[in-house]
Amino acid sequence: MNGDALIQAASAIGAGLAMIAGIGAGIGQGFAAGKGAEAVGKQPEAQGVIVRTMLLGAAVAETTGIYGLVIALILLFANPFV
Amino acid sequence: MNGDALIQAASAIGAGLAMIAGIGAGIGQGFAAGKGAEAVGKQPEAQGVIVRTMLLGAAVAETTGIYGLVIALILLFANPFV
Amino acid sequence: MNGDALIQAASAIGAGLAMIAGIGAGIGQGFAAGKGAEAVGKQPEAQGVIVRTMLLGAAVAETTGIYGLVIALILLFANPFV
Amino acid sequence: MNGDALIQAASAIGAGLAMIAGIGAGIGQGFAAGKGAEAVGKQPEAQGVIVRTMLLGAAVAETTGIYGLVIALILLFANPFV
Amino acid sequence: MNGDALIQAASAIGAGLAMIAGIGAGIGQGFAAGKGAEAVGKQPEAQGVIVRTMLLGAAVAETTGIYGLVIALILLFANPFV
Numbered sequence: 001m002n003g004d005a006l007i008q009a010a011s012a013i014g015a016g017l018a019m020i021a022g023i024g025a026g027i028g029q030g031f032a033a034g035k036g037a038e039a040v041g042k043q044p045e046a047q048g049v050i051v052r053t054m055l056l057g058a059a060v061a062e063t064t065g066i067y068g069l070v071i072a073l074i075l076l077f078a079n080p081f082v
Numbered sequence: 083m084n085g086d087a088l089i090q091a092a093s094a095i096g097a098g099l100a101m102i103a104g105i106g107a108g109i110g111q112g113f114a115a116g117k118g119a120e121a122v123g124k125q126p127e128a129q130g131v132i133v134r135t136m137l138l139g140a141a142v143a144e145t146t147g148i149y150g151l152v153i154a155l156i157l158l159f160a161n162p163f164v
Numbered sequence: 165m166n167g168d169a170l171i172q173a174a175s176a177i178g179a180g181l182a183m184i185a186g187i188g189a190g191i192g193q194g195f196a197a198g199k200g201a202e203a204v205g206k207q208p209e210a211q212g213v214i215v216r217t218m219l220l221g222a223a224v225a226e227t228t229g230i231y232g233l234v235i236a237l238i239l240l241f242a243n244p245f246v
Numbered sequence: 247m248n249g250d251a252l253i254q255a256a257s258a259i260g261a262g263l264a265m266i267a268g269i270g271a272g273i274g275q276g277f278a279a280g281k282g283a284e285a286v287g288k289q290p291e292a293q294g295v296i297v298r299t300m301l302l303g304a305a306v307a308e309t310t311g312i313y314g315l316v317i318a319l320i321l322l323f324a325n326p327f328v
Numbered sequence: 329m330n331g332d333a334l335i336q337a338a339s340a341i342g343a344g345l346a347m348i349a350g351i352g353a354g355i356g357q358g359f360a361a362g363k364g365a366e367a368v369g370k371q372p373e374a375q376g377v378i379v380r381t382m383l384l385g386a387a388v389a390e391t392t393g394i395y396g397l398v399i400a401l402i403l404l405f406a407n408p409f410v
């Protein structure tokens with residue numbers, strides 16, 4: 001077994017681990033969706049500002065999920081060790 | 083043991099780890115579905131906007147689960163190391 | 165197998181582990197987004213201060229996700245052991 | 247393989263593990279941000295004290311995330327075993 | 329590979345694992361911060377006692393995070409096995 005194979009094997013595991021970060025965005029954005037739907041039901045006339053606030057906050061929550069994706073892609077396609 | 087076997091074995095583990103991200107979308111979208119059903123029960127006349135808001139938010143929450151799926155598929159079918 | 169390969173392999177796994185920190189920011193910022201959408205629905209005239217408070221708090225919650233990203237990038241591109 | 251390589255490899259994994267502590271601060275500070283946005287929406291005239299209390303509490307919640315970062319940095323740059 | 333290297337390697341991983349305890353304090357203190365901000369918004373004239381109570385509770389919640397930090401520091405700088 002040579003060293004490159006070990007690094008590539010570990011990178012495949014590391015890429016998988018990095019995606020686990022996505023749990024957070026999924027739960028958080030789902031909570032935002034639920035609260036948004038509830039608020040739109042109560043004040044349909046405020047639908048515009050409610051949905052905009054929900055999507056603005058969801059975009060912020062998406063960031064750490066994207067960080068994980070970026071690290072996974074770096075490990076797979078721009079691995080500095082290989 | 084040769085190197086390719088190790089990389090393929092680790093990729094199988096990495097693909098499995100990446101799918102753990104799906105926990106988040108499952109919990110979050112379920113919360114959104116619950117709140118949406120609750121809101122439709124209270125304001126049936128607002129069903130249209132409630133369901134649209136719920137589905138819009140759920141679509142956003144789906145993204146990180148899809149990132150995990152993409153990384154898993156890359157590891158399985160477009161593995162850059164093999 | 166030489167020592168450098170082992171260190172680089174472990175760094176790839178460590179980088180993936182560090183990204184898991186992002187779960188927190190995702191859940192927390194999503195909660196903030198949901199509460200922000202709810203509050204904007206109830207007091208649309210206070211939209212400005214609500215969104216500013218939400219984003220200020222979300223920025224604070226982002227910090228630990230960024231710490232994880234920084235450690236992952238150090239492990240990949242400025243690894244002190246290699 | 248010599249002993250130093252093993253220690254450095256384990257330190258890279260340990261640094262990644264230490265960052266997982268950041269999950270807590272992310273969730274907690276996000277909750278504070280959501281409650282802060284909600285409170286500011288209800289009492290905009292009390293915005294000053296609400297935001298100060300939110301940030302004071304968030305600073306306390308940040309501490310354990312910083313402990314994790316400190317241990318990770320010690321493992322990477324001031325490792326007592328290497 | 330000698331035994332001391334294995335012990336030190338395992339200690340580095342153990343130090344990282346110990347920091348994961350910080351998740352709890354982060355979530356708990358953030359909840360306290362959110363409820364504190366909410367309470368200060370409702371009774372701004374009681375800000376003093378609210379903040380003192382919040383900080384007292386947060387100090388208690390901090391303890392387990394500090395236990396994790398102490399064990400990590402012992403593993404790194406006062407390791408009884410080396």
